[in-house]
Amino acid sequence: MAMPQNSTGENGFCFTQTLDFPHSSPAPGEARRTFGAGSRQEAGATPLSNGTASSGAPSPSDSCAEPLCSITPGEDETQFSEGIKYVSAEGEELACGWGGFTPGCLQLFNTSKGVLFFLCVASFLQGMTVNGFINTVITSIERRFDLRSYQSGLIASSYDIAACVCLTFVSYFGGNGHKPRWLGWGVLVMGLGSLLFSLPHFTTGQYEARSAAEVGMCGGNQSLPCDQVASSLSNYRFVFMLGQFLHGMGATPLYTLGVTYLDENVKTNYSPVYIAVFYTAAILGPAAGYLVGGMFLNIYTEIGREMDITPENTLWVGAWWIGFLGAGAASLLISIPILGYPQRLPGSQRYIVMRVSEAHQLKDGSHKKASDPDFGKTVKDLPRSVLLLLKNPTFVFLCLAGATEATLIAGMSTFGPKFLESQFSLSASEAATFFGYLVVPAGGGGTFLGGFLVNKFKLRCSGIIKLCLLCTVSSLLAIFIFFIHCPNMPMAGVTQMYEGSALPGGHLNLTAACNAECGCLQETYSPVCGSDDIMYYSPCHAGCKKVSENLRNGKKVYHECSCIEKTLLPGPGYAEAGKCTSSCAKRPLLLFFMFVVILFTFLSSIPALTATLRCVSDRQRSFALGIQWIVVRTLGGIPGPIAFGSMIDKSCLLWQDQCGEQGSCYVYQNSAMSRYTLIAGLVYKVLGTTFFLVACLLYKPPPSESAPSTTDASENGNCDLQEQKPSLPAEEDI
Numbered sequence: 001m002a003m004p005q006n007s008t009g010e011n012g013f014c015f016t017q018t019l020d021f022p023h024s025s026p027a028p029g030e031a032r033r034t035f036g037a038g039s040r041q042e043a044g045a046t047p048l049s050n051g052t053a054s055s056g057a058p059s060p061s062d063s064c065a066e067p068l069c070s071i072t073p074g075e076d077e078t079q080f081s082e083g084i085k086y087v088s089a090e091g092e093e094l095a096c097g098w099g100g101f102t103p104g105c106l107q108l109f110n111t112s113k114g115v116l117f118f119l120c121v122a123s124f125l126q127g128m129t130v131n132g133f134i135n136t137v138i139t140s141i142e143r144r145f146d147l148r149s150y151q152s153g154l155i156a157s158s159y160d161i162a163a164c165v166c167l168t169f170v171s172y173f174g175g176n177g178h179k180p181r182w183l184g185w186g187v188l189v190m191g192l193g194s195l196l197f198s199l200p201h202f203t204t205g206q207y208e209a210r211s212a213a214e215v216g217m218c219g220g221n222q223s224l225p226c227d228q229v230a231s232s233l234s235n236y237r238f239v240f241m242l243g244q245f246l247h248g249m250g251a252t253p254l255y256t257l258g259v260t261y262l263d264e265n266v267k268t269n270y271s272p273v274y275i276a277v278f279y280t281a282a283i284l285g286p287a288a289g290y291l292v293g294g295m296f297l298n299i300y301t302e303i304g305r306e307m308d309i310t311p312e313n314t315l316w317v318g319a320w321w322i323g324f325l326g327a328g329a330a331s332l333l334i335s336i337p338i339l340g341y342p343q344r345l346p347g348s349q350r351y352i353v354m355r356v357s358e359a360h361q362l363k364d365g366s367h368k369k370a371s372d373p374d375f376g377k378t379v380k381d382l383p384r385s386v387l388l389l390l391k392n393p394t395f396v397f398l399c400l401a402g403a404t405e406a407t408l409i410a411g412m413s414t415f416g417p418k419f420l421e422s423q424f425s426l427s428a429s430e431a432a433t434f435f436g437y438l439v440v441p442a443g444g445g446g447t448f449l450g451g452f453l454v455n456k457f458k459l460r461c462s463g464i465i466k467l468c469l470l471c472t473v474s475s476l477l478a479i480f481i482f483f484i485h486c487p488n489m490p491m492a493g494v495t496q497m498y499e500g501s502a503l504p505g506g507h508l509n510l511t512a513a514c515n516a517e518c519g520c521l522q523e524t525y526s527p528v529c530g531s532d533d534i535m536y537y538s539p540c541h542a543g544c545k546k547v548s549e550n551l552r553n554g555k556k557v558y559h560e561c562s563c564i565e566k567t568l569l570p571g572p573g574y575a576e577a578g579k580c581t582s583s584c585a586k587r588p589l590l591l592f593f594m595f596v597v598i599l600f601t602f603l604s605s606i607p608a609l610t611a612t613l614r615c616v617s618d619r620q621r622s623f624a625l626g627i628q629w630i631v632v633r634t635l636g637g638i639p640g641p642i643a644f645g646s647m648i649d650k651s652c653l654l655w656q657d658q659c660g661e662q663g664s665c666y667v668y669q670n671s672a673m674s675r676y677t678l679i680a681g682l683v684y685k686v687l688g689t690t691f692f693l694v695a696c697l698l699y700k701p702p703p704s705e706s707a708p709s710t711t712d713a714s715e716n717g718n719c720d721l722q723e724q725k726p727s728l729p730a731e732e733d734i
Contacts (some may be wrong), residue, residue: 003387009513037439094346094707098339106340112265112348115180115341119258120281121334122187126251127282129194129327130159132289134244135414136432137320139421140297141240142664144207144317146199146656149415149665153645156414158241160637162248164630171256171626172382179261179622180254184339189251191331197243198324206302215440216539217547218518232678243324250331255282256625263613263621265348269455271613276451276606283443283602286413289323290436296322297429301719310555312427312578314666315526352499359392359617361700385623394465394615395624399631401468401691402608404684406636411644411680412598413439418648418678422668423486423590425582425719442595444604454607462699464611469692471604476685478600481593486584486675487714491535492542494654498563508654514563515543522657525666529580530564542575550576597681616700647676 096103096110108114138152148156174182262278263271297318298311309316340594389395412419416438421431450471454464492498498512510522520540528536537543543562550557556577564573610626616624649665651672656663 006023021154055622064181068706079426094342094344096340096342099194109337110341110346112262112274112345115265115338115345116277117253118334118338119183119262119278120185122190122331122338123254123258123278123282124249124285124288125187125327125331125334126190126247126254127285128289128292129190129285129324129331130244130247130251131286131413132436133293133320133323133327134197134289135286136293136417136428137297137318137323138414139418139428140301140317143315144301145236146663147234147237148663149645149649150642151234151237153641153643155237155240155244156410157638158244158249158640159251160410160633162245163252164633164638165632166249166252167256167626167630170252171623171629174253174257175260175622175626178343179253179257180338180341180343182257182260184335184341184451186250186253186337187331187338188250190247191328191335193243193246194324194328194331196246197240198321198328199358200239201301204233205235206305206695208699216516217558218520218543251501252629256622256629259609259625260622265345271455272451272606272610274548275609276448279451279609280444280448281718283447284440286442287436290432290439291320293320293323294429294432294436296320297432308556310524310577311429312555313526314579316427329357350376359615359702361702368647385620386627389616389620389624390626392734393415394461394700395612395628397691397695397698398465398608398612398615399628400635401472401688401695402628402632403635404688404691405472405604405608406632407640407643408681408684409601410637410640415644415648418668419673422673423582423670424584424587425489425579429496438591438595438598442598443602446599447605450603450606451610454610459607460701461611461614462696462701464607465692465696465699467607469605469689469696470612471600471607472689472692475597475600476682476689477558478593478596479678479681479685481590481597482674482678482681484586484590485670486582486586486590488653488667488670489535489580489582490533491654491667492535492563493537495536496534505645510541512563515541518543525656526577528558528577530561530575531566532564532566533580534562535580536561536575539575539577543572544575611695644680647680648673651676662716 010199056453093108096114097103109117134156138156141147141155142149142152170182170186258278259275262274266274297320299319299322300307301317301319301321303319307316311318321440381582417428417431417435420426420434421428424431424434426434450467453459453467457463459467482517488495490496493510493512497509498514510520518540520538522537524538524540526538528542530536530542539547539561541556542558542564543560545560545562546558548557548559549555556575558575560572562572564575566573612624612628613621648668651669652665652667653669654667655665
């Protein structure tokens with residue numbers, strides 16, 4: 001077997017910790033080699049090719065310049081002055097399988113690419129369910145179960161509440177335990193949460209949508225008595241919250257232990273790419289959720305039942321529950337292969353010793369405590385671990401910056417479809433599909449591009465933080481687009497008087513001389529678009545007396561509407577079911593800059609995560625991600641949807657009235673909605689920019705990163721091995 005060639009070009013090799021050479025059966029004519037710090041069993045060493053030993057290297061470049069090791073065939077374990085040991089890993093199970101069942105065909109997937117695939121599927125399902133389906137169906141759930149926006153915001157926040165409760169425990173003990181098992185059980189719990197979330201559809205009675213053709217006509221308007229209309233359906237929000245709580249519990253290991261498991265099992269300079277692919281799947285998940293969820297919303301919630309209303313009707317409730325059934329079943333299936341992975345992948349130990357620490361250097365030198373192999377294995381070390389992270393200002397401000405970004409992401413992902421629905425006068429399914437088209441290229445592309453840039457330019461920790469700062473400033477400038485908005489479509493009795501004069505803000509006047517004798521009730525909301533391009537609360541409020549069906553699009557057409565003036569000929573006009581189509585000229589501009597905001601917001605996500613991993617000690621990576629997620633969710637993910645929901649409620653013009661009880665919002669004031677979005681965006685983007693700037697200024701790299709002796713080493717401070725592929729069959733590259 002030929003010795004690895006030590007390169008002092010782009011990649012060098014250096015180590016500061018114990019090396020193990022696990023025992024394995026060498027192939028004919030060659031010996032397999034694995035580096036790492038896993039098993040510590042004392043046994044005979046694997047025969048390796050001859051060389052010389054080096055020790056006492058004071059800097060990475062010095063160690064890279066020396067030959068690696070010397071050991072002759074049959075030689076017993078040798079202890080060098082730097083603590084390098086050659087041991088076997090007999091007894092440590094590195095095969096893929098479940099218990100004793102480890103068939104050879106499964107070992108094809110026992111690679112970093114294999115685990116990346118299954119983790120990508122899991123993160124895709126998590127994103128599709130939590131950030132896709134739930135945000136897509138939020139309007140339908142509000143309508144079906146009589147919820148207000150702040151209550152649906154609380155449902156969305158339950159996911160983050162669960163994550164905060166579990167993160168410390170999972171990241172601390174899971175980080176030192178069997179990560180794939182934690183991951184597998186987490187995905188399984190997530191699947192159970194999805195199934196539970198769909199349960200209210202099967203435990204409630206059939207949804208009765210009182211169509212406008214039946215109860216909305218002038219003179220024929222009949223409504224259910226109040227004791228029948230009123231219901232306790234809003235109590236089902238607690239079932240939704242429990243389902244979201246299980247989602248949060250299950251996803252907790254995915255974005256802490258999953259990230260570090262990938263990071264530990266690939267080369268350091270490939271790590272940002274692997275993590276970017278992982279997070280890109282998590283971003284494409286919501287996009288798929290918006291698109292597929294929008295398709296399901298075009299199917300009536302009571303499948304197989306004939307209805308005479310269309311998805312454009314505001315009484316329509318789509319089949320919101322189908323996606324959760326499918327995603328739940330898929331999550332249960334994907335948890336099985338994840339549970340079969342070993343604690344570390346074969347051949348992964350070599351990557352551990354290739355790293356050079358970029359951890360922030362504390363003045364008192366206490367950061368060196370985390371390098372102790374026994375540190376963090378007991379509960380006693382938990383307070384000290386937390387203290388070490390809190391004393392790291394770069395880590396703290398990266399967490400705060402992440403929290404500000406998470407607030408906007410959580411708020412906009414929850415209510416983004418509703419924003420588009422109101423601004424462009426779209427149906428719920430159209431708005432969800434529109435938002436999906438924005439998130440696919442902007443969110444997914446930005447996430448992958450962020451990891452690619454870090455790898456392409458070999459950025460060090462300080463350079464990565466500067467990239468995050470640049471992205472945040474760019475999205476801050478783009479967010480000023482919310483100065484503009486699309487005007488509300490005119491609605492008689494809501495945004496203007498029936499004779500065309502403006503209504504005072506907050507006042508409704510749905511009764512006019514043209515519909516006074518119709519006996520219209522406010523409980524029956526079914527907007528129609530008149531031939532005069534004005535929306536009316538219902539056919540009854542438009543004074544319509546006859547109905548027919550448009551054979552071209554299947555929509556109801558109402559005739560003899562006394563409140564609608566015929567444009568060409570004298571006499572009453574007509575109206576078509578659904579909202580009037582918005583012809584807002586600002587739509588392309590608004591969509592473009594929303595795309596830019598989403599792109600640059602997600603562009604900084606992977607660099608920020610990579611900076612977090614690099615500014616802390618190796619042994620604290622899982623725990624650091626756990627603490628960061630707690631801060632991000634506590635200050636961002638949880639209050640984000642609630643704050644945005646309350647803010648959007650303030651811009652409501654027309655509330656649902658159920659016998660005196662306020663329900664969900666029917667019509668929002670577009671100018672107020674844009675104004676509140678702009679204020680929130682500016683506040684949080686300015687805070688995020690400030691936090692990234694402070695993190696960059698306070699970061700203190702290790703001396704080796706800026707030492708002249710490392711100029712020939714890897715630009716990102718990481719040394720690597722240039723190895724001959726034939727002599728290392730177990731090596732896994734990107």
